Amino acid sequence: MKVRDASVDDASACAAIYAPYVTGTSITFEVDPPSDAEMASRIAAAVDTHAWLVAEDAGEVIGYAYGGPFKARAAYRWSCEVSVYMSLNHHRTGGGRALYTELFSRLASRGFRTVCAGMTLPNDASVALHRALGFEPVGTYRNIGWKHNAWHDVAWAQREIAPVGDPPAEPR
Secondary structure (H helix, E strand, O other): OEEEEOOHHHHHHHHHHHHHHHHHOOOOOOOOOOOHHHHHHHHHHHHHHOEEEEEEEOOEEEEEEEEEEOOOOHHHOOEEEEEEEEOHHHOOOOHHHHHHHHHHHHHHHOOOOEEEEEEEEOOHHHHHHHHHOOOEEEEEEEEEEEEOOEEEEEEEEEEEOOOOOOOOOOOO
């Protein structure tokens, strides 16, 4: 498996990986899968300010991870929200861990200090991955999203990826 920086050329593969999560699960609260063009726009925006990575196996994109702004307000600018998605037939292969490990390194090198992840519950695999990577639970929003005819909770966790200096240097 190879982890590399994504480009807009990876949009179709990323959209194909993401679509089953949108249509068949409550893991994401999107209800319509993004088009290839929309995914290309998301990749371009993330690469410009944070990072978006893909994992390849034998030249095929099998997963992706990205970071983006945690919140729009200026005081949050050292924090990122992160997500990782693996193709459905590549779960439990180490891909999520490999993607996140590289992603955290890229984000830290750009000056970010903390990453946060939201996980729709139940999602034992995601909770276990984040715990194994050192995320600490910080709270759960109860009945926050309605999808597939049910209310869902979202658990939040965070992890430092670089020392929190005082005052912090601006993220690049």
